[in-house]
Amino acid sequence: AQSVTQLDSQVPVFEEAPVELRCNYSSSVSVYLFWYVQYPNQGLQLLLKYLSGSTLVKGINGFEAEFNKSQTSFHLRKPSVHISDTAEYFCAVMVTGGGNKLTFGTGTQLKVEL
């Protein structure tokens, strides 16, 4: 079975500073990787996804993530955060050939401060 680990439950950062949210996964088969963002009292919104090809994936709102197969990681980065980036961020995996089932991590709360 596959699993996702988000080691940081909370990440405080000042506005305009860079940020990295960490995600590691475990799976015996190939996976697709996703990052979703959840603003308060809203559903999840897709930030970016890795399916194949280039390991550096660019998403919406200036976020990017890099797939590292040897380290089984898919860390999310943004060079300069804004107050509006304050939200919960979820990393998720989907097993290739296993339907469309997403397995989520426990989430990282990003809090951007002035």
Add this chain to the structure above:
Amino acid sequence: EAGVAQSPRYKIIEKRQSVAFWCNPISGHATLYWYQQILGQGPKLLIQFQNNGVVDDSQLPKDRFSAERLKGVDSTLKIQPAKLEDSAVYLCASSSGGIRETQYFGPGTRLLVL
């Protein structure tokens, strides 16, 4: 285009009562998902429909939870009887049905069982 609609947004019930949630997916989306998100955890897939057929319900507690998707459009998720541990946000998502297609989430129904 309109997003995934869910109702009600909030529900408070007492344990052993029954409750139902409704989801209207994005028009034309063949696949519909119900997730349970307990506070402090990532969403967990309860059931996945392809049109009006069940694809995966391996994590649905079938002794108390039931779901249906009549006519392959709207869906309802029911809990009967509810337990304290069912307090969570219930998220509905839909996708066009192809492999690896993006899942679009609704705002969720927040359930509190007292």
